[in-house]
Amino acid sequence: MARVAVDLLGGDAGPGVVADAIAAILADPAAAGFDPDNELSLCLIGPDETVAALLRERSIDLDEHPSLRVLHAGDCVPMTASSHDTLALLRERDDLSSVVGVEAVRDGRVDAFVSIGHTGATVGASVLGLGRITGMGRPGLAVELPSARGPVVLVDCGAAPHATAEDLVRFAAAGSAYARIIGIPEPRIGLLSIGGERGKGDHLRKQADVRLEEEFGDAYAGAVEGHDLVGEPSADVVVVDGFTGNIALKSMEGALRWSVGVMAKAYGSFEPAREVLRTSHFLSGGSLLGVAGNIVVGHGASSADEVVACIRRAALLNAGSLTDRVREALGGFAPLNSRGELAT
Amino acid sequence: MARVAVDLLGGDAGPGVVADAIAAILADPAAAGFDPDNELSLCLIGPDETVAALLRERSIDLDEHPSLRVLHAGDCVPMTASSHDTLALLRERDDLSSVVGVEAVRDGRVDAFVSIGHTGATVGASVLGLGRITGMGRPGLAVELPSARGPVVLVDCGAAPHATAEDLVRFAAAGSAYARIIGIPEPRIGLLSIGGERGKGDHLRKQADVRLEEEFGDAYAGAVEGHDLVGEPSADVVVVDGFTGNIALKSMEGALRWSVGVMAKAYGSFEPAREVLRTSHFLSGGSLLGVAGNIVVGHGASSADEVVACIRRAALLNAGSLTDRVREALGGFAPLNSRGELAT
Numbered sequence: 001m002a003r004v005a006v007d008l009l010g011g012d013a014g015p016g017v018v019a020d021a022i023a024a025i026l027a028d029p030a031a032a033g034f035d036p037d038n039e040l041s042l043c044l045i046g047p048d049e050t051v052a053a054l055l056r057e058r059s060i061d062l063d064e065h066p067s068l069r070v071l072h073a074g075d076c077v078p079m080t081a082s083s084h085d086t087l088a089l090l091r092e093r094d095d096l097s098s099v100v101g102v103e104a105v106r107d108g109r110v111d112a113f114v115s116i117g118h119t120g121a122t123v124g125a126s127v128l129g130l131g132r133i134t135g136m137g138r139p140g141l142a143v144e145l146p147s148a149r150g151p152v153v154l155v156d157c158g159a160a161p162h163a164t165a166e167d168l169v170r171f172a173a174a175g176s177a178y179a180r181i182i183g184i185p186e187p188r189i190g191l192l193s194i195g196g197e198r199g200k201g202d203h204l205r206k207q208a209d210v211r212l213e214e215e216f217g218d219a220y221a222g223a224v225e226g227h228d229l230v231g232e233p234s235a236d237v238v239v240v241d242g243f244t245g246n247i248a249l250k251s252m253e254g255a256l257r258w259s260v261g262v263m264a265k266a267y268g269s270f271e272p273a274r275e276v277l278r279t280s281h282f283l284s285g286g287s288l289l290g291v292a293g294n295i296v297v298g299h300g301a302s303s304a305d306e307v308v309a310c311i312r313r314a315a316l317l318n319a320g321s322l323t324d325r326v327r328e329a330l331g332g333f334a335p336l337n338s339r340g341e342l343a344t
Numbered sequence: 345m346a347r348v349a350v351d352l353l354g355g356d357a358g359p360g361v362v363a364d365a366i367a368a369i370l371a372d373p374a375a376a377g378f379d380p381d382n383e384l385s386l387c388l389i390g391p392d393e394t395v396a397a398l399l400r401e402r403s404i405d406l407d408e409h410p411s412l413r414v415l416h417a418g419d420c421v422p423m424t425a426s427s428h429d430t431l432a433l434l435r436e437r438d439d440l441s442s443v444v445g446v447e448a449v450r451d452g453r454v455d456a457f458v459s460i461g462h463t464g465a466t467v468g469a470s471v472l473g474l475g476r477i478t479g480m481g482r483p484g485l486a487v488e489l490p491s492a493r494g495p496v497v498l499v500d501c502g503a504a505p506h507a508t509a510e511d512l513v514r515f516a517a518a519g520s521a522y523a524r525i526i527g528i529p530e531p532r533i534g535l536l537s538i539g540g541e542r543g544k545g546d547h548l549r550k551q552a553d554v555r556l557e558e559e560f561g562d563a564y565a566g567a568v569e570g571h572d573l574v575g576e577p578s579a580d581v582v583v584v585d586g587f588t589g590n591i592a593l594k595s596m597e598g599a600l601r602w603s604v605g606v607m608a609k610a611y612g613s614f615e616p617a618r619e620v621l622r623t624s625h626f627l628s629g630g631s632l633l634g635v636a637g638n639i640v641v642g643h644g645a646s647s648a649d650e651v652v653a654c655i656r657r658a659a660l661l662n663a664g665s666l667t668d669r670v671r672e673a674l675g676g677f678a679p680l681n682s683r684g685e686l687a688t
Contacts, residue, residue, distance in 0.1 A: 082544065146602070158538060161546045194502060194590040200426065202505045202587045226594025230602040243546045244588050246538040248595040250570025255599035258490070258574040259620070263607045266616035276603070276610050 001039045002315040005110040006307075008046030008054070009076035009097045010117020012300040015046060018116065019054035021307035026065060033312050040315060041067040043110050045097045048072045071104060073097035077121035079300060086120045090128060098122050102129035105293040112314035116285065116298035116307060123159045126291040127338070133174075133323070135330030136290030137340035138163055140171040141242070141297055142178050143249060143286035147230050153179050153237045154192070154229060157286050158246035159297075164340035165207035168239045169215050170333060174289035175237035176219075177329040181320030189216050190224035190235025192248065198222055204241060212239070215333075226251075230282075253283050284309045287317055289326055294318055345383045346659040349454040350651075352390030352398070353420035353441045354461020356644045359390060362460065363398040365651035370409060377656050384659060385411040387454050389441045392416045415448060417441035421465035423644060430464045434472060442466050446473035449637040456658035460629070460642035460651060467503045470635040471682070477518075477667070479674030480634030481684035482507055484515040485586070485641055486522050487593060487630035491574050497523050497581045498536070498573060501630050502590035503641075508684035509551035512583045513559055514677060518633035519581035520563075521673040525664030533560050534568035534579025536592065542566055548585060556583070559677075570595075574626075597627050628653045631661055633670055638662055 006022065008015040022042060025032045034040050044051050051070050055062065062068055074095035077086050090099060101113035102125040115122045123139060132139060140156035140163070155171040155178075156163060163171070172189045179187035191208055193201040198209060200223065212220045221234040226248055229238065240248065260277050264270040284306030285298035294317040298310040335343040350366065352359040366386060369376045378384050388395050395414050399406065406412055418439035421430050434443060445457035446469040459466045467483060476483060484500035484507070499515040499522075500507060507515070516533045523531035535552055537545040542553060544567065556564045565578040570592055573582065584592065604621050608614040628650030629642035638661040642654040679687040 148602075148605075161538060161544075192591060194505060194587055194594075198426075200505075202585075205587075226591040226596075227598035227601065229595060230598045241546075243538055243549075244591055247536060247570040247588055247592050250538075251573060251592040251595040252570075252599035254571035254574045255596035256603055257571065258492075259600055259603040259607065261492070262620050262624075263603065263611075263617060266620050267607075267611045267613075269611075272610035273607060276606050280606075 002112065002318045003041045003043065003110040004311055004314045005043040005045055005071065005101045005104045005113045006311060007076070007097045007101050007115035007117050008044055008051060009073065010079065010115060011302060012079065015050060015054055017302065017304050018307050019058060020304035021311065023058040023060060024304060024308055025311065026060060026068065032308050034315065038315065038319065039067070043069045043071055043104065045071045045073045045101050047074060071100055073100040077118040079118050081118060081121070083120050086118065086124055090121065090124050096121070098125035099129065102126050102293070105295070106130055111318040112294035112296065114296040114298060114310045114314050116300055116302045116310070119158055119297050122295065122297050123288060126288055126293065126295045130291045130293040132338065133290050133292055133327050133330055134335055135333040136170050136174065137167045137336030137338065139288050139290035140174065141286040142175055142289050143282055144182065145230050145282045148232050151182055151184070152229060152233050152235070154245060154249065155237065155239055155289060156242040156245050157249045158242045159288060160241065161243040163241035165204060165211050166336055166342065167340035168208040168241070169211050170290065170330060170336065171239040172212060172216060172237060173329045173333060174326045175239065177325040178287060178289060178322065179237050181316065181322060181325060184236045187236040188219055188221045188234065190221050190233060190238040192226070192238050192240035192244065193223040194225065195223065256280060278303065278305055287313060287322070292323055294322055346456065346662045347385045347387065347454040348655055348658045349387040349389055349415065349445045349448045349457045350655060351420070351441045351445055351459035351461050352388055352395060353417065354423065354459060355646060356423065359394060359398055361646065361648050362651050363402060364648035365655065367402040367404060368648060368652055369655065370404060370412065376652050378659065382659070382663065383411070387413045387415055387448065389415045389417050389445050391418060415444055417444040421462040423462050425462060425465070427464050430462065430468055434465065434468050440465070442469035443473065446470050446637070449639070450474055455662040456638035456640065458640040458642060458654045458658050460644055460646045460654070463502055463641050466639060466641050467632060470632055470637065470639045474635045474637040476682065477634050477636055477671050477674055478679055479677040480514050480518065481511045481680030481682065483632050483634035484518065485630040486519055486633050487626055488526065489574050489626045492576050495526055495528070496573060496577050496579070498589060498593065499581065499583055499633060500586040500589050501593045502586045503632060504585065505587040507585035509548060509555050510680055510686065511684035512552040512585070513555050514634065514674060514680065515583040516556060516560060516581060517673045517677060518670045519583065521669040522631060522633060522666065523581050525660065525666060525669060528580045531580040532563055532565045532578065534565050534577060534582040536570070536582050536584035536588065537567040538569065539567065600624060622647065622649055631657060631666070636667055638666055
C-alpha cells in the first residue's frame with residue numbers, strides 16, 4: 001500500500017499535466033507501471049474548485065474511486081519566487097500546496113508527496129515541516145541517471161547550491177541508502193569533478209576528496225567527470241554541490257533535447273527521437289534525501305508521463321522505507337547544522 | 345596566410361590521430377574546410393624520429409610539401425599530471441611540446457598553436473610564454489556551442505577552475521571580442537546559473553550578476569540555465585567559472601554520446617547517429633582568451649576530424665586578429681593579478 005499526495009499546482013504548463021497523469025494511472029495502474037499487488041491511493045492537492053473541474057473534464061468521478069482523495073490548498077509559491085521570498089511565503093501561509101503536502105506526510109495521512117512546482121518551495125517546506133534527519137546538513141536531491149553500466153545516483157541536483165564538503169559526505173551516505181533501495185547492494189561513491197586524477201578541481205572538491213576517502217575508504221572511487229555520468233562511471237553514487245549538479249543535469253537535458261532535433265534530421269523522421277526523449281525519465285525529477293519523509297521533486301516542465309514516473313518513484317521510496325534507511329546510514333556521522341557545518 | 349603549429353603529442357589516442365588530420369589537410373585543403381585563397385602552412389611539433397615515422401607511414405614527403413615544417417620537441421606533459429606537477433615540469437624543461445609550440449607563437453615563427461594534449465600544460469605554457477593581456481586575470485577557454493539560435497560562446501570551459509567574479513567580467517569582454525570574429529556583431533552576455541531569475545545561484549554568481557550589470561548594462565541578459573546552452577539562450581556569450589563550465593561541457597558531451605546509442609537503437613541503424621557525433625565540433629575544443637597569442641586547446645579524445653576543426657579554428661583566430669581584438673575589448677578594464685583580483 002502506498003498513499004501518495006500529488007501537488008496539482010506549480011508546474012510550468014499548469015495543473016492539466018498533473019491531472020492527465022492521475023487520469024492515466026486511474027485508467028490502468030499496471031500500464032502506468034504500478035504493481036497491482038501494492039495498492040496505490042492518491043491524494044490530489046489544489047484548490048477544491050480547480051480539482052473538481054480538472055476531474056470533471058477527464059470524466060473522473062470521486063465516488064467511483066474510493067482510493068482518490070482531495071486536499072484543499074489555495075495557492076502555490078510562484079515559479080519565479082526568489083529563495084528569500086519563498087521562505088517568507090512558507091512561513092506566512094499555511095494554505096500553500098507545498099505546505100499542505102508536506103504536512104500530510106508529517107501527520108501520516110500519506111506516505112509520500114510529489115510536486116513539480118517550485119523546487120525551493122518543496123525543499124523549504126520539507127525542511128520546515130519534516131525536519132532534517134540527524135547527521136544531515138542540507139538535504140540533497142538525488143536523480144537517477146541511465147549510465148551504460150546501469151543507474152547512477154547524482155546527489156545533489158539543485159537543493160543545496162551552497163553545499164559544503166561535509167554536506168557532500170552526507171550526500172554520499174544518504175545516496176548510498178537510496179542506491180540500495182534501487183537495487184545496488186554495494187554502492188561505490190564518486191565525486192563529480194574535472195579531470196579523473198586526485199587533487200584536481202576547486203577548493204570544495206579538494207576538501208571533499210579528503211573527507212570522502214576518510215569516511216568511505218575503498219568504497220570511494222575518486223573523481224567522476226561530466227561525460228562519465230551517463231557513460232561508464234566508476235561509481236554508483238556521485239556527489240556534488242547543488243549549483244554544479246543542477247547545471248550538469250540541465251546541460252545533459254539540453255544536449256539530449258538538441259540531439260532529438262539533429263537526430264530526427266539525420267534519420268529523416270521525428271517519432272523515434274521524440275520517443276527517446278519521452279522515456280528518458282532521468283529528466284523527470286528526483287528524491288529529496290535527508291528530510292524525515294518521502295518527497296519527490298519533479299521537473300517544472302514535466303510531461304504527464306514524467307509526473308507518472310515521479311509518482312512511481314514516490315511509491316518506491318515508501319516501499320523501500322527510504323527515511324529509515326537514510327537514518328541508519330547517517331547514524332555514525334556527527335550532527336551538522338543547516339549550513340552544513342559541524343554542529344557545536 | 346596562416347601558419348599553424350600543431351602538437352603531435354599528448355592526445356588520448358597517441359600522435360596517429362593528429363598525423364591523420366595533417367594528412368587529410370595536405371591531401372585536400374578545400375575538402376578539409378580551408379579557404380584555398382588563404383594559404384595554410386603547418387608546423388608539426390614532436391620528436392623528430394616520431395614525426396618522420398608518422399609522415400612515412402602516411403606517404404607524406406616533406407620535400408613535396410614546402411608549407412610543412414617540423415619543430416623538435418622531446419616529450420609532453422603526461423595527461424595525468426596534477427596542476428602542481430605540470431607547472432614544475434613547464435618551468436624545468438624547455439623541450440616539452442607545449443613550451444616549444446608557445447615559443448614558436450611568441451617568436452612570430454607561427455601565427456597559432458593547436459594542442460590536444462594536457463589542457464593545464466597548454467594553458468600554463470601560454471601564460472608563462474606569452475603573458476596575459478592587460479586587464480585579463482585568468483585566461484578563459486571559449487567553446488562555441490551550436491544552439492538553436494546559432495553559435496553561443498561558453499567561457500570558461502576549464503582553464504580557470506577558481507575564477508572570481510572579476511574574471512567572469514573579463515571573460516565576458518574577451519568572449520564578446522571572440523563572438524564578433526565568428527560573426528556576432530552585437531553579442532549579448534549571459535551568466536550560467538540555476539534558475540532564470542536574478543539573485544539565484546551561489547555567492548560567485550550573485551557577485552558576478554551585479555558586476556556584469558554594472559559593466560555591460562543592457563547587453564547583459566542575466567542568467568542562462570544549463571538546458572538553454574544548446575537550446576534558445578538569451579545570450580551569445582555565456583560566462584562561468586572553469587570548474588562549472590568544464591562540467592557543463594562534459595555533461596553535454598556525455599549526454600550526446602549516450603543519445604547516439606539510444607537513438608541508433610530507436611531507429612534501428614547506427615550510421616546517421618555516429619555522423620551526428622562526428623560533426624558535433626563543439627566537443628573538439630576551444631580558444632584560449634586573454635593570452636598574447638592564438639592558442640587552440642583541443643579535447644584529448646579528439647578524432648582526426650576534430651583535430652582538423654581545431655586547426656580551422658586556429659586559422660580563423662589569426663584571420664580575425666583575436667589577440668588585438670581582445671586587447672581592445674579589455675582596454676577599459678582595471679588590471680587584474682593572476683588570481684583574478686584587482687591589481688594594486
